[in-house]
Amino acid sequence: xxxxxxxxxxxxxxxxxxxxxxxxxxxxxxxxxxxxxxxxxxxxxxxxxxxxxxxxxxxxxxxxxxxxxxxxxxxxxxxxxxxxxxxxxxxxxxxxxxxxxxxxxxxxxxxxxxxxxxxxxxxxxxxxxxxxxxxxxxxxxxxxxxxxxxxxxxxxxxxxxxxxxxxxxxxxxxxxxxxxxxxxxxxxxxxxxxxxxxxxxxxxxxxxxxxxxxxxxxxxxxxxxxxxxxxxxxxxxxxxxxxxxxxxxxxxxxxxxxxxxxxxxxxxxxxxxxxxxxxxxxxxxxxxxxxxxxxxxxxxxxxxxxxxxxxxxxxxxxxxxxxxxxxxxxxxxxxxxxxxxxxxxxxxxxxxxxxxxxxxxxxxxxxxxxxxxxxxxxxxxxxxxxxxxxxxxxxxxxxxxxxxxxxxxxxxxxxxxxxxxxxxxxxx
Numbered sequence: 001x002x003x004x005x006x007x008x009x010x011x012x013x014x015x016x017x018x019x020x021x022x023x024x025x026x027x028x029x030x031x032x033x034x035x036x037x038x039x040x041x042x043x044x045x046x047x048x049x050x051x052x053x054x055x056x057x058x059x060x061x062x063x064x065x066x067x068x069x070x071x072x073x074x075x076x077x078x079x080x081x082x083x084x085x086x087x088x089x090x091x092x093x094x095x096x097x098x099x100x101x102x103x104x105x106x107x108x109x110x111x112x113x114x115x116x117x118x119x120x121x122x123x124x125x126x127x128x129x130x131x132x133x134x135x136x137x138x139x140x141x142x143x144x145x146x147x148x149x150x151x152x153x154x155x156x157x158x159x160x161x162x163x164x165x166x167x168x169x170x171x172x173x174x175x176x177x178x179x180x181x182x183x184x185x186x187x188x189x190x191x192x193x194x195x196x197x198x199x200x201x202x203x204x205x206x207x208x209x210x211x212x213x214x215x216x217x218x219x220x221x222x223x224x225x226x227x228x229x230x231x232x233x234x235x236x237x238x239x240x241x242x243x244x245x246x247x248x249x250x251x252x253x254x255x256x257x258x259x260x261x262x263x264x265x266x267x268x269x270x271x272x273x274x275x276x277x278x279x280x281x282x283x284x285x286x287x288x289x290x291x292x293x294x295x296x297x298x299x300x301x302x303x304x305x306x307x308x309x310x311x312x313x314x315x316x317x318x319x320x321x322x323x324x325x326x327x328x329x330x331x332x333x334x335x336x337x338x339x340x341x342x343x344x345x346x347x348x349x350x351x352x353x354x355x356x357x358x359x360x361x362x363x364x365x366x367x368x369x370x371x372x373x374x375x376x377x378x379x380x381x382x383x384x385x386x387x388x389x390x391x392x393x394x395x396x397x398x399x400x401x402x403x404x405x406x407x408x409x410x411x412x413x414x415x416x417x418x419x420x421x422x423x424x425x426x427x428x
Contacts (some may be wrong), residue, residue, distance in 0.1 A: 009119040029073045031312055033161035033208050035217050036153035038146045039255045040085065042123050042236060043063045044135045044410045049087035050120030051231035057124075057135070061236040062168050062278055063243060064121050065122055067147055070208065070217045072161075072349060077315035078111045079347050080151060080356070083259035084348035085238045085245075086125055086143075086384040088116040091132075093125045093140060094343075094358070097147055098385065104148050106154060110317035112149075113356045116383040117245075119226040121237040161208050161216060164308035165352060168203035168302040172240065172291045173224030175199050175363070176269040179400055189401030191269075192396065198267055199223070200363050200370075203295070204379055205302040209309055215256040216343065218248055220299045221379045223263030223363055228288040230274030235276075248299050258299070259321025261381040262365020264319050264357070266403050292399035312335055312350030316428040319345045319385070322420055324413040342417060343386035346424040350357050352377050353378040358386020362403060363395045365414050391417060 008178045041064045043055035062220035072079040080101075084229045089097065098114055101107065126132030132140075175197025204221040226239035238245065241260045248258035272287035279286050324339040343358030353375035357366075359382065366380040390403045394411035397404050 004208055006201060009279040010125055010407045024109055029361060030157040030160050030340050031072065032214055033244050034071045034157035034159065035208075036069045036150045036157065036256045039064055040067050040069070040143055040146055042135075042139050046123040046135045046139055047133045047234075048120070048234065049122055049124040049226065053232040054234075056234060057133070058236055059234040063237050063246060065236065065242065066240055066245070067150050068245070068257045069150050069152070070152040070219055070257065070259055071158070072159055072315060074313045074315050077317075078107065078109060079113075079315050079317065079349060080111055080149065080154070081113045081259065081261075082115060083261060084114070084116050084147070085119055085242045086116050086122045087118055087120060088387050089114065089125065090387040091126055091128060093127060094386050096127050096140075097144055100144055100148055101151055105151060108317070110319040110347065112385070113146045113345060113347070113354060113381065114385055115261055115356065115381050116258050117238065117241040119237065119242055121226075121233055121235070123236075129218070160211055162211070163312065163349065163352070164207045164209070164306035164309040166207070166302040166306040167377070168202050168205065168298045169201045170222060170255070170295050170298045171201060172270055172295050172424070173199055173201070173268040174271050175267060176273065177267050177399070177403070181384050189399050191272070191402055195271070197267075198364055198367070200263055200367050203298050203302060204301055204377060205306070207309070208307045208350060214254055215252055217256055218252055218258045218299065218303045219261065219326070220248070220258065220265050221261045221368060221381065222270050223265040224264070224306045225265055225269045227274055228270040228272055228291055229278075230276060232276030239288050240292045242297065242421040243381040244289055244296040244299065247293050247296030250278065251296070251300050252303065253359065255421065261379055263385060264361040264381050265361045268363050268390070282355070292379050310350065314348065314350050317345070317347035318424050318428060320420060320424060325410040326408050327410055340388065342388045342413070344390070344421055344424065345385050345419065345423065346428065348375065348425070348428045352375050353425055354381060355425065356381045356384030357417065357421075358384055359388035359391045360414035361391045361417075362393060362396065365391060365418055368418045369421045372418065372425050
Protein backbone atom coordinates (compact mmCIF):
# COMPACT_ATOMS: atom_id res chain seq x y z
CA UNK A 1 0.00 0.00 0.00
CA UNK A 2 2.81 2.43 0.85
CA UNK A 3 4.55 1.70 -2.45
CA UNK A 4 1.25 2.20 -4.28
CA UNK A 5 0.79 5.57 -2.59
CA UNK A 6 4.34 6.66 -3.51
CA UNK A 7 3.73 5.75 -7.15
CA UNK A 8 0.39 7.54 -7.12
CA UNK A 9 1.77 10.78 -5.69
CA UNK A 10 4.77 10.73 -8.04
CA UNK A 11 2.32 10.38 -10.91
CA UNK A 12 0.35 13.34 -9.60
CA UNK A 13 3.48 15.46 -9.41
CA UNK A 14 4.44 14.56 -12.97
CA UNK A 15 0.97 15.35 -14.21
CA UNK A 16 1.04 18.73 -12.54
CA UNK A 17 4.46 19.72 -13.85
CA UNK A 18 4.65 22.33 -16.66
CA UNK A 19 3.84 21.00 -20.11
CA UNK A 20 2.65 17.61 -18.88
CA UNK A 21 -1.03 18.24 -18.17
CA UNK A 22 -2.26 17.44 -21.66
CA UNK A 23 -0.74 13.99 -22.01
CA UNK A 24 -1.51 13.01 -18.40
CA UNK A 25 -5.19 13.92 -18.58
CA UNK A 26 -6.15 10.54 -19.98
CA UNK A 27 -3.60 8.62 -17.95
CA UNK A 28 -4.82 9.53 -14.49
CA UNK A 29 -7.77 11.52 -13.15
CA UNK A 30 -6.77 13.54 -10.13
CA UNK A 31 -9.17 13.81 -7.24
CA UNK A 32 -9.03 17.35 -5.96
CA UNK A 33 -10.47 18.74 -2.75
CA UNK A 34 -10.97 22.18 -1.27
CA UNK A 35 -12.08 23.33 2.17
CA UNK A 36 -13.29 26.50 3.84
CA UNK A 37 -14.90 27.60 7.09
CA UNK A 38 -16.92 30.73 7.92
CA UNK A 39 -18.02 32.13 11.27
CA UNK A 40 -21.84 32.40 11.29
CA UNK A 41 -22.31 33.35 14.95
CA UNK A 42 -25.16 35.89 15.23
CA UNK A 43 -24.05 39.43 15.96
CA UNK A 44 -27.42 40.45 17.45
CA UNK A 45 -29.86 38.77 19.87
CA UNK A 46 -32.04 36.30 17.95
CA UNK A 47 -34.91 33.92 18.43
CA UNK A 48 -33.55 30.43 18.93
CA UNK A 49 -34.67 27.16 17.36
CA UNK A 50 -36.15 23.91 18.50
CA UNK A 51 -38.45 24.62 21.43
CA UNK A 52 -41.85 26.25 21.05
CA UNK A 53 -41.88 27.26 24.72
CA UNK A 54 -38.78 29.46 24.32
CA UNK A 55 -40.02 32.95 23.44
CA UNK A 56 -37.27 35.43 24.37
CA UNK A 57 -34.19 36.41 22.40
CA UNK A 58 -30.72 34.96 22.96
CA UNK A 59 -28.68 36.55 25.73
CA UNK A 60 -25.13 35.63 24.75
CA UNK A 61 -22.74 33.23 23.05
CA UNK A 62 -21.08 30.23 24.67
CA UNK A 63 -19.23 28.98 21.58
CA UNK A 64 -19.13 30.10 17.95
CA UNK A 65 -21.21 28.72 15.10
CA UNK A 66 -19.62 27.88 11.75
CA UNK A 67 -20.39 26.82 8.21
CA UNK A 68 -17.87 24.29 6.91
CA UNK A 69 -17.43 23.23 3.28
CA UNK A 70 -15.65 20.17 1.91
CA UNK A 71 -15.68 20.09 -1.89
CA UNK A 72 -14.42 17.41 -4.27
CA UNK A 73 -13.84 17.43 -8.02
CA UNK A 74 -12.83 14.72 -10.50
CA UNK A 75 -13.45 14.15 -14.20
CA UNK A 76 -15.69 17.23 -14.38
CA UNK A 77 -17.94 16.03 -11.55
CA UNK A 78 -18.21 17.84 -8.23
CA UNK A 79 -19.44 16.97 -4.77
CA UNK A 80 -19.95 19.87 -2.36
CA UNK A 81 -20.61 18.93 1.27
CA UNK A 82 -21.79 21.85 3.43
CA UNK A 83 -22.24 21.48 7.20
CA UNK A 84 -23.99 24.41 8.89
CA UNK A 85 -24.27 24.88 12.66
CA UNK A 86 -28.02 25.57 12.71
CA UNK A 87 -31.12 23.48 13.40
CA UNK A 88 -32.11 22.92 9.77
CA UNK A 89 -33.68 24.51 6.72
CA UNK A 90 -37.32 25.06 7.59
CA UNK A 91 -39.81 27.55 6.18
CA UNK A 92 -38.49 27.47 2.62
CA UNK A 93 -34.91 28.28 3.59
CA UNK A 94 -33.55 25.11 1.96
CA UNK A 95 -34.58 26.40 -1.47
CA UNK A 96 -33.53 29.95 -0.53
CA UNK A 97 -29.97 28.84 0.15
CA UNK A 98 -29.70 26.04 -2.41
CA UNK A 99 -31.02 28.03 -5.37
CA UNK A 100 -28.42 30.71 -4.72
CA UNK A 101 -25.55 28.23 -4.46
CA UNK A 102 -26.59 26.18 -7.49
CA UNK A 103 -26.90 29.28 -9.64
CA UNK A 104 -23.71 30.97 -8.41
CA UNK A 105 -21.45 27.97 -9.08
CA UNK A 106 -23.37 26.15 -11.83
CA UNK A 107 -23.79 23.07 -9.69
CA UNK A 108 -26.08 20.17 -10.51
CA UNK A 109 -28.72 19.69 -7.77
CA UNK A 110 -27.21 16.32 -6.87
CA UNK A 111 -23.74 17.84 -6.43
CA UNK A 112 -24.77 19.90 -3.38
CA UNK A 113 -25.38 18.43 0.08
CA UNK A 114 -26.60 21.36 2.21
CA UNK A 115 -26.73 19.95 5.73
CA UNK A 116 -27.42 21.19 9.26
CA UNK A 117 -26.11 19.76 12.54
CA UNK A 118 -29.54 20.29 14.16
CA UNK A 119 -28.37 22.22 17.21
CA UNK A 120 -31.30 23.61 19.23
CA UNK A 121 -29.13 26.45 20.53
CA UNK A 122 -28.78 28.42 17.29
CA UNK A 123 -30.80 31.11 15.51
CA UNK A 124 -34.05 30.20 13.80
CA UNK A 125 -33.44 30.86 10.09
CA UNK A 126 -36.41 32.57 8.45
CA UNK A 127 -37.28 34.48 5.30
CA UNK A 128 -40.76 35.38 6.59
CA UNK A 129 -40.61 39.14 7.13
CA UNK A 130 -44.14 39.24 8.56
CA UNK A 131 -43.86 36.53 11.22
CA UNK A 132 -40.11 36.20 11.70
CA UNK A 133 -38.17 38.44 14.06
CA UNK A 134 -36.33 41.17 12.13
CA UNK A 135 -33.00 40.08 13.62
CA UNK A 136 -33.57 36.54 12.39
CA UNK A 137 -34.55 37.71 8.91
CA UNK A 138 -31.38 39.80 8.81
CA UNK A 139 -29.33 36.86 10.08
CA UNK A 140 -30.76 34.57 7.39
CA UNK A 141 -30.02 37.04 4.62
CA UNK A 142 -26.45 37.39 5.86
CA UNK A 143 -26.11 33.62 6.15
CA UNK A 144 -27.08 33.29 2.49
CA UNK A 145 -24.21 35.58 1.54
CA UNK A 146 -21.84 33.79 3.92
CA UNK A 147 -22.69 30.42 2.35
CA UNK A 148 -22.14 31.72 -1.16
CA UNK A 149 -18.76 33.11 -0.12
CA UNK A 150 -17.53 30.06 1.81
CA UNK A 151 -18.54 27.60 -0.92
CA UNK A 152 -16.70 29.77 -3.43
CA UNK A 153 -13.62 29.73 -1.22
CA UNK A 154 -13.65 25.93 -1.03
CA UNK A 155 -14.10 25.58 -4.80
CA UNK A 156 -11.28 28.05 -5.34
CA UNK A 157 -8.84 26.10 -3.16
CA UNK A 158 -8.94 22.80 -5.02
CA UNK A 159 -5.75 20.74 -4.82
CA UNK A 160 -4.81 17.07 -5.26
CA UNK A 161 -6.08 15.00 -2.36
CA UNK A 162 -6.62 11.50 -1.08
CA UNK A 163 -9.26 10.16 1.27
CA UNK A 164 -9.25 7.55 3.99
CA UNK A 165 -12.14 6.09 5.96
CA UNK A 166 -12.22 4.84 9.53
CA UNK A 167 -14.97 3.57 11.78
CA UNK A 168 -15.39 4.03 15.52
CA UNK A 169 -18.16 3.83 18.08
CA UNK A 170 -19.56 6.19 20.70
CA UNK A 171 -22.31 5.83 23.35
CA UNK A 172 -23.11 9.56 23.59
CA UNK A 173 -26.46 9.08 21.85
CA UNK A 174 -29.31 7.25 23.58
CA UNK A 175 -32.71 6.16 22.35
CA UNK A 176 -35.21 8.61 23.83
CA UNK A 177 -38.47 6.68 23.36
CA UNK A 178 -39.07 5.72 26.98
CA UNK A 179 -41.94 3.43 27.97
CA UNK A 180 -43.87 4.59 31.00
CA UNK A 181 -46.78 2.91 32.74
CA UNK A 182 -49.06 4.95 35.01
CA UNK A 183 -50.86 3.82 38.14
CA UNK A 184 -53.83 2.71 36.09
CA UNK A 185 -51.61 0.35 34.12
CA UNK A 186 -51.80 2.45 30.96
CA UNK A 187 -48.63 2.62 28.85
CA UNK A 188 -47.26 5.45 26.77
CA UNK A 189 -44.08 6.41 24.93
CA UNK A 190 -42.55 9.65 26.20
CA UNK A 191 -39.38 11.60 25.51
CA UNK A 192 -36.83 10.40 28.05
CA UNK A 193 -34.08 7.81 28.07
CA UNK A 194 -34.37 4.27 26.76
CA UNK A 195 -30.86 2.76 27.08
CA UNK A 196 -32.01 -0.57 25.65
CA UNK A 197 -33.65 0.93 22.56
CA UNK A 198 -31.99 0.79 19.14
CA UNK A 199 -29.17 3.25 18.48
CA UNK A 200 -26.59 3.59 15.73
CA UNK A 201 -23.36 4.07 17.65
CA UNK A 202 -21.14 4.11 14.56
CA UNK A 203 -18.77 7.05 14.20
CA UNK A 204 -17.84 7.23 10.53
CA UNK A 205 -14.76 9.35 9.83
CA UNK A 206 -13.34 10.55 6.53
CA UNK A 207 -9.83 12.01 6.53
CA UNK A 208 -8.96 14.13 3.51
CA UNK A 209 -5.25 14.75 3.03
CA UNK A 210 -2.87 16.54 0.71
CA UNK A 211 -0.25 14.40 -1.06
CA UNK A 212 2.26 15.27 1.69
CA UNK A 213 -0.12 13.76 4.27
CA UNK A 214 -1.17 17.05 5.88
CA UNK A 215 -4.87 16.99 6.76
CA UNK A 216 -7.34 19.15 4.91
CA UNK A 217 -10.47 17.89 6.64
CA UNK A 218 -11.73 15.36 9.15
CA UNK A 219 -15.40 14.87 8.36
CA UNK A 220 -17.52 12.70 10.62
CA UNK A 221 -21.02 11.28 10.78
CA UNK A 222 -22.84 10.41 14.02
CA UNK A 223 -26.48 9.93 14.95
CA UNK A 224 -27.70 12.12 17.79
CA UNK A 225 -29.81 15.19 18.33
CA UNK A 226 -27.81 18.23 19.44
CA UNK A 227 -30.21 18.76 22.35
CA UNK A 228 -28.11 18.49 25.46
CA UNK A 229 -29.44 22.00 26.17
CA UNK A 230 -33.15 22.62 26.53
CA UNK A 231 -35.61 25.52 26.30
CA UNK A 232 -34.23 27.17 29.42
CA UNK A 233 -30.96 27.87 27.64
CA UNK A 234 -30.63 31.26 25.96
CA UNK A 235 -26.95 31.23 24.94
CA UNK A 236 -25.80 30.39 21.43
CA UNK A 237 -23.98 27.06 21.07
CA UNK A 238 -23.32 24.26 18.64
CA UNK A 239 -24.26 21.94 21.51
CA UNK A 240 -22.84 18.40 21.46
CA UNK A 241 -22.19 18.19 17.70
CA UNK A 242 -20.82 21.71 17.32
CA UNK A 243 -18.56 21.34 20.34
CA UNK A 244 -17.25 18.05 18.90
CA UNK A 245 -16.38 19.83 15.63
CA UNK A 246 -14.51 22.54 17.52
CA UNK A 247 -12.62 20.00 19.63
CA UNK A 248 -11.45 18.02 16.58
CA UNK A 249 -10.25 21.17 14.84
CA UNK A 250 -8.26 22.26 17.89
CA UNK A 251 -6.57 18.88 18.27
CA UNK A 252 -5.89 18.12 14.59
CA UNK A 253 -4.70 21.66 13.89
CA UNK A 254 -2.93 22.68 10.67
CA UNK A 255 -6.04 24.59 9.57
CA UNK A 256 -8.02 21.38 9.00
CA UNK A 257 -11.80 21.65 9.21
CA UNK A 258 -14.05 19.09 10.92
CA UNK A 259 -17.51 19.21 9.34
CA UNK A 260 -20.06 17.10 11.19
CA UNK A 261 -22.98 15.34 9.55
CA UNK A 262 -25.88 14.12 11.64
CA UNK A 263 -27.04 10.57 11.07
CA UNK A 264 -30.57 9.21 11.42
CA UNK A 265 -31.33 10.42 14.94
CA UNK A 266 -34.97 11.46 15.08
CA UNK A 267 -35.38 9.28 18.17
CA UNK A 268 -31.85 9.67 19.55
CA UNK A 269 -30.89 12.30 22.13
CA UNK A 270 -27.63 12.89 23.99
CA UNK A 271 -27.25 10.88 27.19
CA UNK A 272 -27.84 14.11 29.14
CA UNK A 273 -30.70 15.95 27.47
CA UNK A 274 -32.65 19.25 27.53
CA UNK A 275 -30.72 20.77 30.43
CA UNK A 276 -31.50 24.37 31.39
CA UNK A 277 -27.99 25.79 30.97
CA UNK A 278 -24.25 25.25 31.00
CA UNK A 279 -23.58 24.26 34.61
CA UNK A 280 -20.96 26.60 36.05
CA UNK A 281 -20.69 24.77 39.39
CA UNK A 282 -17.02 24.65 40.48
CA UNK A 283 -15.40 21.39 39.40
CA UNK A 284 -18.33 20.42 37.17
CA UNK A 285 -17.77 19.72 33.48
CA UNK A 286 -20.84 21.08 31.62
CA UNK A 287 -22.65 18.20 29.99
CA UNK A 288 -22.56 19.55 26.40
CA UNK A 289 -18.80 20.02 26.73
CA UNK A 290 -18.37 16.58 28.30
CA UNK A 291 -20.36 14.76 25.61
CA UNK A 292 -18.99 16.86 22.75
CA UNK A 293 -15.45 16.16 23.90
CA UNK A 294 -16.22 12.44 24.27
CA UNK A 295 -17.48 12.30 20.69
CA UNK A 296 -14.63 14.48 19.44
CA UNK A 297 -11.99 12.30 21.04
CA UNK A 298 -13.39 9.23 19.35
CA UNK A 299 -13.26 11.05 16.01
CA UNK A 300 -9.61 11.95 16.61
CA UNK A 301 -8.72 8.39 17.69
CA UNK A 302 -10.28 7.02 14.51
CA UNK A 303 -8.64 9.70 12.37
CA UNK A 304 -5.18 8.93 13.75
CA UNK A 305 -5.60 5.26 12.89
CA UNK A 306 -6.36 5.99 9.22
CA UNK A 307 -3.11 5.35 7.36
CA UNK A 308 -4.28 3.91 4.05
CA UNK A 309 -5.27 6.93 1.97
CA UNK A 310 -6.74 6.00 -1.38
CA UNK A 311 -7.16 8.38 -4.29
CA UNK A 312 -10.28 7.95 -6.38
CA UNK A 313 -11.44 9.61 -9.56
CA UNK A 314 -15.05 8.50 -9.37
CA UNK A 315 -17.78 10.93 -8.35
CA UNK A 316 -21.43 10.32 -9.16
CA UNK A 317 -24.71 11.56 -7.73
CA UNK A 318 -28.47 11.79 -8.06
CA UNK A 319 -31.37 13.59 -6.41
CA UNK A 320 -35.00 12.53 -6.20
CA UNK A 321 -38.06 14.18 -4.71
CA UNK A 322 -40.30 11.37 -3.48
CA UNK A 323 -44.05 11.84 -3.13
CA UNK A 324 -44.61 9.95 0.11
CA UNK A 325 -48.01 8.90 1.42
CA UNK A 326 -49.15 11.39 4.03
CA UNK A 327 -51.70 11.32 6.79
CA UNK A 328 -55.22 12.54 6.07
CA UNK A 329 -54.21 15.98 7.29
CA UNK A 330 -51.21 16.05 4.93
CA UNK A 331 -50.30 19.35 3.35
CA UNK A 332 -50.47 18.27 -0.29
CA UNK A 333 -53.06 16.41 -2.27
CA UNK A 334 -52.72 14.69 -5.60
CA UNK A 335 -54.60 11.98 -7.45
CA UNK A 336 -57.13 11.65 -4.65
CA UNK A 337 -54.46 10.59 -2.16
CA UNK A 338 -52.63 12.81 0.27
CA UNK A 339 -48.89 13.02 -0.34
CA UNK A 340 -45.95 15.09 0.86
CA UNK A 341 -42.53 15.60 -0.76
CA UNK A 342 -39.33 14.17 0.66
CA UNK A 343 -35.89 14.91 -0.83
CA UNK A 344 -33.31 12.13 -1.15
CA UNK A 345 -29.83 12.99 -2.45
CA UNK A 346 -27.24 10.29 -3.07
CA UNK A 347 -23.61 10.39 -4.11
CA UNK A 348 -20.59 8.13 -4.40
CA UNK A 349 -16.98 9.09 -3.92
CA UNK A 350 -15.26 5.93 -5.00
CA UNK A 351 -16.63 3.25 -2.69
CA UNK A 352 -17.92 5.74 -0.12
CA UNK A 353 -21.63 6.54 -0.30
CA UNK A 354 -23.55 9.57 0.89
CA UNK A 355 -27.30 9.50 1.42
CA UNK A 356 -28.81 12.88 2.24
CA UNK A 357 -32.31 12.74 3.71
CA UNK A 358 -34.40 15.89 3.79
CA UNK A 359 -36.07 15.30 7.11
CA UNK A 360 -35.76 14.21 10.71
CA UNK A 361 -35.38 10.48 10.23
CA UNK A 362 -35.53 7.88 12.99
CA UNK A 363 -32.47 5.72 13.54
CA UNK A 364 -33.95 2.41 12.36
CA UNK A 365 -34.37 3.89 8.88
CA UNK A 366 -30.74 4.99 8.68
CA UNK A 367 -29.52 1.61 9.85
CA UNK A 368 -31.64 -0.12 7.18
CA UNK A 369 -30.16 2.10 4.45
CA UNK A 370 -26.63 1.31 5.61
CA UNK A 371 -27.41 -2.40 5.65
CA UNK A 372 -28.66 -2.31 2.06
CA UNK A 373 -26.05 0.03 0.63
CA UNK A 374 -23.81 -1.41 -2.10
CA UNK A 375 -20.87 0.57 -0.69
CA UNK A 376 -18.59 -0.48 2.11
CA UNK A 377 -19.13 2.77 4.01
CA UNK A 378 -22.25 4.94 3.88
CA UNK A 379 -22.71 8.39 5.36
CA UNK A 380 -26.41 8.69 6.16
CA UNK A 381 -27.01 12.41 6.57
CA UNK A 382 -30.26 13.95 7.79
CA UNK A 383 -31.45 17.58 7.68
CA UNK A 384 -30.01 17.62 4.16
CA UNK A 385 -31.46 19.63 1.25
CA UNK A 386 -34.91 19.79 2.83
CA UNK A 387 -36.99 19.84 5.99
CA UNK A 388 -39.91 17.43 5.72
CA UNK A 389 -40.10 16.75 9.47
CA UNK A 390 -40.19 13.42 11.26
CA UNK A 391 -40.14 10.11 9.40
CA UNK A 392 -40.76 7.02 11.54
CA UNK A 393 -40.63 3.33 10.62
CA UNK A 394 -43.97 1.61 10.22
CA UNK A 395 -43.78 -0.55 13.35
CA UNK A 396 -43.42 2.49 15.62
CA UNK A 397 -46.74 3.88 14.45
CA UNK A 398 -48.35 1.22 16.62
CA UNK A 399 -46.53 2.50 19.71
CA UNK A 400 -47.19 6.17 18.99
CA UNK A 401 -45.09 8.81 20.75
CA UNK A 402 -43.95 12.32 19.89
CA UNK A 403 -42.11 11.49 16.67
CA UNK A 404 -45.08 9.55 15.26
CA UNK A 405 -47.63 12.19 16.26
CA UNK A 406 -45.47 14.93 14.76
CA UNK A 407 -44.89 13.15 11.46
CA UNK A 408 -46.94 14.02 8.42
CA UNK A 409 -46.25 10.62 6.86
CA UNK A 410 -48.10 7.29 7.00
CA UNK A 411 -46.52 4.02 8.25
CA UNK A 412 -45.67 2.98 4.67
CA UNK A 413 -43.51 6.04 3.92
CA UNK A 414 -40.34 4.89 5.67
CA UNK A 415 -40.06 1.69 3.63
CA UNK A 416 -40.32 3.74 0.44
CA UNK A 417 -37.46 5.99 1.52
CA UNK A 418 -35.26 3.01 2.42
CA UNK A 419 -36.00 1.22 -0.84
CA UNK A 420 -35.53 4.28 -3.05
CA UNK A 421 -32.33 5.37 -1.29
CA UNK A 422 -30.77 1.95 -1.86
CA UNK A 423 -32.02 1.83 -5.45
CA UNK A 424 -30.54 5.25 -6.20
CA UNK A 425 -27.19 4.12 -4.82
CA UNK A 426 -27.23 0.99 -6.97
CA UNK A 427 -28.12 3.09 -10.04
CA UNK A 428 -24.93 5.10 -9.59
